[in-house]
Amino acid sequence: MMHAQGLTKTFNPGTPIENRALRGLDLHIETGQFVTVIGSNGAGKSTFLNAISGDLLVDSGSIRIDSQDVTRLNAWQRAGLVARVFQDPMAGTCEGLTIEENLALAWQRGEKRGFGRAVRPELRDMFREKLARLKLGLENRLSDRMGLLSGGQRQAVSLLMASLKPSRILLLDEHTAALDPKTAGFVLELTDQIVAEQKLTALMVTHSMRQALDHGERTIMLHQGRVVLDVAGSERANMDVPDLLAMFERTRGEAVSDDALLLG
Amino acid sequence: MSFISLMGALEIGLIFALVALGVLISFRILNFPDLTADGSFPLGGAVAATLISGGHDPWLSCAIAAVAGAMSGWVTAWLNVRLNILQLLASILVMIALYSINLRIMGAPNVPLLGEATVFTPFIGEGGDSAYWIQPMVLVAVVIAVKLGLDAFFASQSGLALRATGANPRMARAQGISTNRYTLAGMALSNALIALGGALYVQTQGGADISMGVGTIVIGLAAVIIGETLIPSRNLWIITLATVLGAILYRLFIALALTADFIGLQAQDLNLITAVLVGFALVLPMLKAKLRRASGAK
Numbered sequence: 001m002m003h004a005q006g007l008t009k010t011f012n013p014g015t016p017i018e019n020r021a022l023r024g025l026d027l028h029i030e031t032g033q034f035v036t037v038i039g040s041n042g043a044g045k046s047t048f049l050n051a052i053s054g055d056l057l058v059d060s061g062s063i064r065i066d067s068q069d070v071t072r073l074n075a076w077q078r079a080g081l082v083a084r085v086f087q088d089p090m091a092g093t094c095e096g097l098t099i100e101e102n103l104a105l106a107w108q109r110g111e112k113r114g115f116g117r118a119v120r121p122e123l124r125d126m127f128r129e130k131l132a133r134l135k136l137g138l139e140n141r142l143s144d145r146m147g148l149l150s151g152g153q154r155q156a157v158s159l160l161m162a163s164l165k166p167s168r169i170l171l172l173d174e175h176t177a178a179l180d181p182k183t184a185g186f187v188l189e190l191t192d193q194i195v196a197e198q199k200l201t202a203l204m205v206t207h208s209m210r211q212a213l214d215h216g217e218r219t220i221m222l223h224q225g226r227v228v229l230d231v232a233g234s235e236r237a238n239m240d241v242p243d244l245l246a247m248f249e250r251t252r253g254e255a256v257s258d259d260a261l262l263l264g
Numbered sequence: 265m266s267f268i269s270l271m272g273a274l275e276i277g278l279i280f281a282l283v284a285l286g287v288l289i290s291f292r293i294l295n296f297p298d299l300t301a302d303g304s305f306p307l308g309g310a311v312a313a314t315l316i317s318g319g320h321d322p323w324l325s326c327a328i329a330a331v332a333g334a335m336s337g338w339v340t341a342w343l344n345v346r347l348n349i350l351q352l353l354a355s356i357l358v359m360i361a362l363y364s365i366n367l368r369i370m371g372a373p374n375v376p377l378l379g380e381a382t383v384f385t386p387f388i389g390e391g392g393d394s395a396y397w398i399q400p401m402v403l404v405a406v407v408i409a410v411k412l413g414l415d416a417f418f419a420s421q422s423g424l425a426l427r428a429t430g431a432n433p434r435m436a437r438a439q440g441i442s443t444n445r446y447t448l449a450g451m452a453l454s455n456a457l458i459a460l461g462g463a464l465y466v467q468t469q470g471g472a473d474i475s476m477g478v479g480t481i482v483i484g485l486a487a488v489i490i491g492e493t494l495i496p497s498r499n500l501w502i503i504t505l506a507t508v509l510g511a512i513l514y515r516l517f518i519a520l521a522l523t524a525d526f527i528g529l530q531a532q533d534l535n536l537i538t539a540v541l542v543g544f545a546l547v548l549p550m551l552k553a554k555l556r557r558a559s560g561a562k
Contacts, residue, residue, distance in 0.1 A: 055437070076438075076442045076443070077440075079437070092435055095431070096427070097427060097431065104421070105424055105428055109440050110440035113421035114420070114422065115421070116420060117420060118423070
């Protein structure tokens with residue numbers, strides 16, 4: 001369960017480049033729910049995700065994950081609750097470390113780290129088994145450096161890393177945006193599989209309305225730092241991209257008529 | 265070059281191998297450009313020399329010197345992570361401050377150790393005429409122990425977290441690694457090694473001097489760069505080995521340049537030679553690539 005209430009965040013307050021990224025955002029996600037998030041550029045999607053992960057702290061409002069109030073905790077203190085996959089394949093892994101070392105780092109997400117060997121034989125066997133399920137041949141490349149992998153392979157490993165340890169919420173930040181369509185399809189399929197298997201609570205940001213409707217069980221739209229659309233169940237099941245697009249245009253039109261002027 | 269001067273070069277090279285391993289941690293692993301070394305090396309020397317001349321156990325004195333070095337590195341990191349002072353600037357502030365602190369510790373610009381029992385004394389027989397080869401042997405043992413210890417640390421859970429902190433701090437935080445805490449600890453470890461180098465240095469040179477730290481960071485960096493140029497690798501245990509060899513080679517080059525009479529170089533030219541050597545090591549990878557292209561084109 002994740003509960004966000006009245007989140008606000010302003011970048012560069014009081015300056016000409018002031019940006020009110022979040023303006024009182026409320027969202028409640030039930031345990032086990034897979035929510036997709038859409039919104040135009042600058043709608044506050046990334047800021048919202050960073051606020052949940054603790055990469056940035058909100059100006060006001062509160063965030064609860066299960067029973068724990070995490071509003072004032074920073075990213076590493078929340079890591080035991082929050083798992084995430086970044087948009088940039090370079091961002092979620094360490095390219096100078098080997099595949100098994102990256103997995104070993106993720107294996108201890110949110111836990112105390114001691115002076116024992118990080119990659120033990122029994123861990124290596126477990127990593128090999130998990131990698132084999134990706135069907136990318138990575139199970140034979142455990143001691144290869146991460147930097148040698150392609151973007152798609154790295155995102156697949158990132159996904160595996162994020163699901164290695166249980167989490168209360170999984171954040172996916174346009175994690176297929178940097179990939180070619182075929183690889184993106186593969187990573188998305190893998191995402192569905194992992195989320196379903198481990199019954200994860202997940203929040204996936206995407207720039208594709210098609211993806212937003214095809215994956216997960218609930219779709220929200222952000223606009224100007226608020227949730228302006230929230231569909232689930234049969235309403236969502238009967239929706240197609242044009243319907244969503246129409247609702248998107250309508251909310252945009254209502255929310256800012258001058259936006260249309262800007263876009264000409 | 266005589267055998268004795270060769271052993272002398274090896275001795276100083278081994279001491280600077282410790283410095284270079286410290287520099288490797290700050291510059292290469294933590295990605296923290298740190299000039300504290302110019303203050304923490306003489307800090308180690310000052311603490312060790314003062315304690316030893318006060319009649320304390322030399323090994324214990326070395327350990328305390330390393331702790332003092334760790335504290336100086338911790339302060340540099342603290343200025344950066346807590347007060348957001350630029351890394352380079354934070355280290356310069358600590359380096360400058362240490363000059364005064366070192367004078368305070370020693371109580372004079374230099375502390376002689378002539379006739380005092382050092383860590384080497386138990387290994388050297390009566391008369392001390394075997395010191396020229398025994399001292400380097402003791403240092404070889406120390407450097408191997410430190411190198412193997414570091415290798416084991418870098419492969420541990422904490423060591424991996426330290427490497428992630430330097431390589432990709434955002435990812436490290438997402439894995440629950442407190443990058444601030446690891447930067448503080450890593451910088452402490454780095455300067456502890458550098459101060460240990462200083463503590464051993466004064467015991468081979470017969471005393472501590474306030475100006476002994478000048479250029480420490482350049483020599484440490486030179487060793488790291490020579491090492492990674494000659495033995496390029498991504499494997500950390502090879503990188504630490506290359507760093508140690510780089511430090512020894514660097515001192516051998518210096519000794520060669522100074523003893524070859526036909527070049528006409530003298531002791532006062534040391535810093536000039538250092539600058540030329542480091543400059544050469546920096547462009548060497550480029551030259552190697554050019555040569556490879558040229559031979560490939562044939």
